[in-house]
Amino acid sequence: MSQHINILEMARRQLADAAQYLDLDRGLHQVLATPIRTLIVRFPVVMDNGEVQVFEGYRVQHNASRGPTKGGIRYHPDVDVEETSALAMWMTWKCAVANIPFGGAKGSVKVDTKLLSKRELEKMTRRYVTEINTMLGERSDIPAPDIGTNAQVMAWIMDTISMQVGHTVPGVVTGKPIELGGSEGRVEATGRGVVVTMEEAAKTIGLNLNGAKVVVQGFGNVGATAAKLAEEAGATIVGISDAIGGIYNPKGLPVHELFNRYQGRDGGVREYKDAQAVSNSELLELPCDVLVPAAIAAQITGDNADRIRAKLIVEGANGPCTPDADHILSDKGTLVVPDILANAGGVVVSYFEWVQDLQNFFWEENEVNSKLTRIMRSSYASVESAMKVHKTDMRTAALIIGVKRVADATIKRGIFP
Numbered sequence: 529m530s531q532h533i534n535i536l537e538m539a540r541r542q543l544a545d546a547a548q549y550l551d552l553d554r555g556l557h558q559v560l561a562t563p564i565r566t567l568i569v570r571f572p573v574v575m576d577n578g579e580v581q582v583f584e585g586y587r588v589q590h591n592a593s594r595g596p597t598k599g600g601i602r603y604h605p606d607v608d609v610e611e612t613s614a615l616a617m618w619m620t621w622k623c624a625v626a627n628i629p630f631g632g633a634k635g636s637v638k639v640d641t642k643l644l645s646k647r648e649l650e651k652m653t654r655r656y657v658t659e660i661n662t663m664l665g666e667r668s669d670i671p672a673p674d675i676g677t678n679a680q681v682m683a684w685i686m687d688t689i690s691m692q693v694g695h696t697v698p699g700v701v702t703g704k705p706i707e708l709g710g711s712e713g714r715v716e717a718t719g720r721g722v723v724v725t726m727e728e729a730a731k732t733i734g735l736n737l738n739g740a741k742v743v744v745q746g747f748g749n750v751g752a753t754a755a756k757l758a759e760e761a762g763a764t765i766v767g768i769s770d771a772i773g774g775i776y777n778p779k780g781l782p783v784h785e786l787f788n789r790y791q792g793r794d795g796g797v798r799e800y801k802d803a804q805a806v807s808n809s810e811l812l813e814l815p816c817d818v819l820v821p822a823a824i825a826a827q828i829t830g831d832n833a834d835r836i837r838a839k840l841i842v843e844g845a846n847g848p849c850t851p852d853a854d855h856i857l858s859d860k861g862t863l864v865v866p867d868i869l870a871n872a873g874g875v876v877v878s879y880f881e882w883v884q885d886l887q888n889f890f891w892e893e894n895e896v897n898s899k900l901t902r903i904m905r906s907s908y909a910s911v912e913s914a915m916k917v918h919k920t921d922m923r924t925a926a927l928i929i930g931v932k933r934v935a936d937a938t939i940k941r942g943i944f945p
């Protein structure tokens with residue numbers, strides 16, 4: 529579905545919606561709609577069979593008015609520079625909504641990691657990072673994991689940059705292994721934040737999460753953690769999917785068993801047989817109370833939004849609902865907790881990791897989780913109250929807060945008169 533939808537156009541439409549409420553100056557709107565730096569790199573890697581393969585990658589810094597730019601690195605065969613620019617723009621608003629002192633960036637490489645050996649993945653990562661290194665730095669631009677990357681990839685990134693600088697620079701990347709200056713709680717942070725906002729949103733719509741039926745699309749870092757923590761919060765997970773397809777059992781799925789036995793296997797969660805097999809599009813339309821899209825963008829569109837049965841959608845993924853879908857969902861009273869709020873837990877704990885690295889002083893997991901929960905709850909409360917003041921949907925309310933903070937910083941710095 530995402531191939532037919534221009535993700536950057538989607539991000540710009542969202543900005544335009546918020547700009548109307550802020551009465552944003554046209555010139556400033558243009559500044560905020562445009563990335564400050566875009567680098568496209570093409571680089572060779574000698575594969576295990578001796579052949580050379582040329583990869584294409586990107587790093588986009590959208591806005592640095594509020595601090596160093598921050599945002600993940602994605603490895604996915606369908607990424608392009610436009611989607612990476614949209615993801616960078618969403619990072620800017622996300623950091624501003626959570627009120628952490630970062631701007632937004634994103635990086636990506638067009639690659640299907642399933643086709644690479646571990647050695648090829650490491651060589652590709654080190655070469656990509658060397659090519660984009662002019663943009664990176666612990667005070668300038670700090671990557672983190674996203675689709676297709678993980679703590680091991682972050683470790684290679686830190687090592688590559690450290691070798692080039694001549695000493696260890698842990699603060700140049702977050703989501704690292706704990707042994708290398710990673711933070712307790714970062715692996716689970718995005719999914720944990722998704723569930724904290726799910727709990728808050730359940731209160732908003734008067735839904736008892738205890739016994740509520742939840743469907744999760746995507747069973748990677750974000751989706752699997754969200755499913756496990758939602759189950760711990762009392763919900764029943766009735767549907768789960770990954771890139772291969774989904775499974776459904778109205779009586780509930782054994783999330784921990786699926787995670788321990790089927791996550792990352794060639795056949796994915798479909799290998800679990802005590803459930804009905806469903807496609808990813810059927811999964812979105814299953815009967816449930818809460819839907820957590822936690823995979824890729826543009827999954828809920830003008831074509832299927834009217835068939836979504838959940839009362840509450842909590843966006844673990846970036847950009848899973850298109851603007852057309854937003855209008856349909858809002859009209860039928862479905863509450864959508866937007867990505868720039870719902871999945872901000874990852875970058876919030878990345879901020880904690882960066883602070884710990886700069887101080888060389890590390891916190892216990894309880895401290896990380898309680899600070900994360902506090903920020904997620906207060907961000908949710910601010911967005912909910914903006915929603916009431918401006919009489920908008922929750923995405924526009926979150927954007928009003930995020931865009932205003934970035935616009936104010938841009939004006940105060942004198943970047944824009």
Ligand SMILES: NC(=O)C1=CN([C@@H]2O[C@H](COP(=O)(O)OP(=O)(O)OC[C@H]3O[C@@H](n4cnc5c(N)ncnc54)[C@H](O)[C@@H]3O)[C@@H](O)[C@H]2O)C=CC1
Pocket residue numbers: 673674675676677718745746747748749750751769770771772808822823824825844845846871872874875
């Ligand atoms: N990792 C993080 O800290 C953060 C991630 N996100 C967003 O969350 C989403 C998921 O990211 P991660 O869990 O980190 O990635 P991941 O690579 O760990 O997992 C992605 C999951 O989505 C599945 N998937 C891929 N294509 C799919 C498709 N077409 N249909 C259904 N499932 C599909 C994969 O099989 C896998 O289960 C992305 O949109 C990402 O940008 C947002 C904030 C932070």
Ligand SMILES: O=C(O)CCC(=O)C(=O)O
Pocket residue numbers: 598599600601619622670671672673674702846871872874875876878
């Ligand atoms: O943890 C981070 O710095 C960024 C995570 C990310 O890429 C995202 O929130 O989309």
